Every structure is written in structure tokens, then in C-alpha cells.
Amino acid sequence: MKTIHRPGWQPLVLRQHREAHGLTLEAAGDQLRQVASRHGLTAPAANFQTLWAHEQGSVYPGPHYRRAYCLLYQANEPTLGFRLPLPGEITQVENSISDLPQPTDPATDNAAAQVIEQTLHKVAGAPSNAEQNALLNRVVDAWRRRHGHGSPKPILTLVGGYAGSGKTEFSRFLSDITGWAFLDKDSLTRAMVERLLISLGGDPHDRHTELYLSEVRPLEYRCLMETAFDNLKVGTSAILSAPFIAELADPDWVCRLTNRCAARGIDVAVVWVRCDPESMREYIEFRGAPRDAWKLDNWQTYVSGLNTETSPSTAHITVDNRLGAAISLADQTRETLKRILT
Template structure:
């Protein structure tokens, strides 16, 4: 059976360390009272992990949380890169489609639309704003808990809006969090290949109206907001795993440079 941590004994401790141990004991007691059952191995494991997480969160060793936006057009490889970055860092992964897609489809149906619609005024006006609102509020809940988050969504309109970017930056700064934007660069040919491979119903309109769809994309340039670029075009010189590691380093360096 896993033993619950006990405050260390030995030489007198600094006030900070002593305070941590008092708080740890209080947390342990709260969790024990909440269960209403005798301690068991699973409960002890949870208690130990909670106490350890509390200590890490309140120690100065942990850096400020960072909100990383992984942006790009549909089929550019955003989610793949976001997953890699999340795997490397352990940061929470918030993918717009995973968070909202079932609700989006039901909402579109209830509004008399196509559940796979991602291009009409109905979707853009009535549904899309709600998707982004839900995702961003979930991200801020993570930041409030001191947890960094990786967000995967197009963010095309948002990153072109200087006021939106300014509001995001200020809101993060008010929480002591940093912001990094990663644009996944992908040309039209590569996007089409990626879309064809994933064979998703929401891409049907794009493929059926390819020329009209591509005419709305500016694949040659990223957003006007400050960002890091990841090259995910077919035949790119570096694979995404290597680029994920490099992006992590650059985003931290950039954040430290503006402190």
C-alpha cells in the first residue's frame, strides 16, 4: 500500500517550508474527509500526487504557464503538431474539434443547417464564435490552475484582428501567463493531400469546390501577429517532431525576452 507523505523531520525548517508542510497536511486531511472511507492505496496515491502538484505549483522552480496557439488552415497539420508539442511538454492539449465538434454538429442541425458545414454564413455567424469562446474559456481555466495549454484551431480571423490579439495578450499577462503563436505553413497542394488522406466529412465541400476554397486562402504568408512558423509542406526539410522541439525552445526564449 502506498504510504501518504508525512512532513519531513530533522533540522528546523524555513518559514516557507514549514508553511508548505502545514498546507500539505491540511490538503491531506481535506481529501481524507472527502472520501468518507478508510484510506486505501488508490486514495493515498491521489493524495500524494495532489500534495506534490501543490508544492510544484507554489515553488519558484516552475515557470509561468504559457498559452500556445497552433494556427493554420484546415489540413495544414495543426493537430498533429499540437499533439507532438503536448507530448513533449506535458501541457494540456485543447483541440477545437475534439472539444466542440459533436455540439457544433447538433447545433447546426437544430438551426436547419448541414452538420458538416464550415463555410456558410450560418456557421460563421451563429456557430463559430461559440466554438472559439468555449475553447478559450477552457484554456483560461487551465491557466488559472497554473497549467500551460496548447490550443489547436485555425485562428485565421482572430490573428488578423489586432484588437483580439491585444486582448488575449493582456488577459494572459494579467494572469501571469505568457503567449506564443505558432503558424503551421502549408501550401495548397499539401493541404489538399492532407485533407484527402484524413477523409473527413467536413472537408467534402472544400474538395468539391476546391478552386473556390483555395482562392480564399493566403498560403504564402502567415498572420500579421508575431508568430513562429512551422513548415509542414510536403517535402519539408525537417519533420514535425524535430520542429516541435525547436519551437518549444524558441517560444520560451521569446517569452523570456519580453519579460
């Protein structure tokens, strides 16, 4: 994978954290593999040569390595010297397990709900708005409902963003907390899309030509939305992970969706995951999906058509995942919740 320069990278800091935890390179690698496995990350090889290269600065750790390091050392990327902090980013991870009450009923549930609420406030930024507060309340309510009582009214949450922005990981995080159905567009439709493109004489990995955009993409999103409504009709809230680029750029589309849901007693929340082009490219290269080949081969052309500075006007909430900050915080919150509840 191509190494991408990160301003503020200080490899020495990673070694200092390992030594402060009393770990050899071999022991740190073993624990990294365990952390990755527990959190569903692509388990890194994490041999001592790789960790040594990270600490010496000859190899910049890839995204799954950085996530595993952050979980292992209970810190975030700026604290571990991987990058400079974003403006206003908290560099010391709060809500560590030592700061929370021991699991005793009923305080356990309250402690977990507090962690969730603080995390969502941080990733969504300030100032808050009515839509942001409404979704936050629903997420915390869903947590409480899983362990007690909450509102039975379903909610449809759209999580949009460009390729590699972190929208799928953030959607999984929300689903982990709430128990709402997690529907990813690619997982639901990729096999169908590839076969349909072949039958139309196209490239199965095409995601940019007029053939895909006009003949295939509308069917993709129709499948996604109808699957969501199958869940919503039986009272199961749903989180949809897809770019939603054209859809969220169209206020009429969002209005029609909102009205359709309101007629059925369903709430709607629209989340946009913001990310920087360098981080998106790093993740796209890391996942190595054939459907991304055109983007990588024509990166400057592709990026020139993106608006990474602002969110669609139809988005209720913007999650700031520049440099992976929001996903790192989500990882930490998952770990804290597991420690509270087990």
C-alpha cells in the same frame, strides 16, 4: 485517394533503403505496421503488394505511409526520394541516436533538451526573433521541469493554420515534449457544433456558410478559449490547435488576449503552421472528414481565399510544414527522445 504528383519522386530510392536494411518486402511491411502503431499513426496495411507498388512508382505513398517509412529508415522525405527538398532543408536527418550520448544520468536530460532545441530551431527557420526564442526556452524549460525544476509560470500557445496544414500534429508534438494540456477545437466542440447546426436547420458538416460563421463559430471558439483558461487558472499551460484565421487577422483580438493573460501572469505565444495547397489537399483527402466535403468539392474557390505565402502579422513564429517537412522532423525527434530515455 487521388494520387498527387510530387516533383522529384524517385521510387527506386525507397527500394534501395529497404535493401540496405536487409529487409524483404514482407519484413518491411511488418516493421512499418509496428512503427505506425508505436507513433499513433493510422496503421497501414503494409502488405508486400502495396510496398512493391510504392517501390515501382505505380502508387505514390500516402501521408501516413511516408511518415512510417521515414521513422523506419530514420530518414526524411527528400532522402527517401519522395520529393525534392525545400530551399535550405537538411536532407540528412541529424540527431540520430548514434550521434547522441548513451543514456547516463545527468547527461540524458541534457541530450534530450539539445535535440528538442535543435528541432525547434529547424522547423521555425531563421532568423530567429525574441518571441521564437522565448517559446523555445519555455518548451525546453517544460521538458526540464518534467524531469527536474523549471519555471512554474503558465503559457498559452495558439497553433493556427489552414485545414490540413499540420497544426494538430505539431501541437501534439509540443504537448508530448512539454506535458502542457493539448486542446483541439474539433475534438472539444465537433459534437456540439453538429447538433447545433441541425437544430438551426443547417447541414451538420457546414463550415463555410453564414449560418455557421455567425451563429456557431463564435461559440466554438468561446468553448475552446474558456477551456484553456480553466487550465491556465490552475497553473496548467495549454496548447490550442485551431485555424484561428479570423482571430489572428485581427491585431486587436490578439492584443486583448495578451492583455487578459498578462493580468493573470500568463505568457502568450502565437504559432502559425505554413503549408502548401497540394499537401493540404492530400491530407484533407486522406482523413476523409465529412466537414471537409465542401472544400474538396470547391477546391479552387476555397484555395483562392487562402494566403499560403505569408503568415498573419500577429504570429510570433512560423513553422514551415510545406511538403510535410516540419511534421517529419517532429516524428524523428520523438523517436530519438524515446530511444534516449528508454
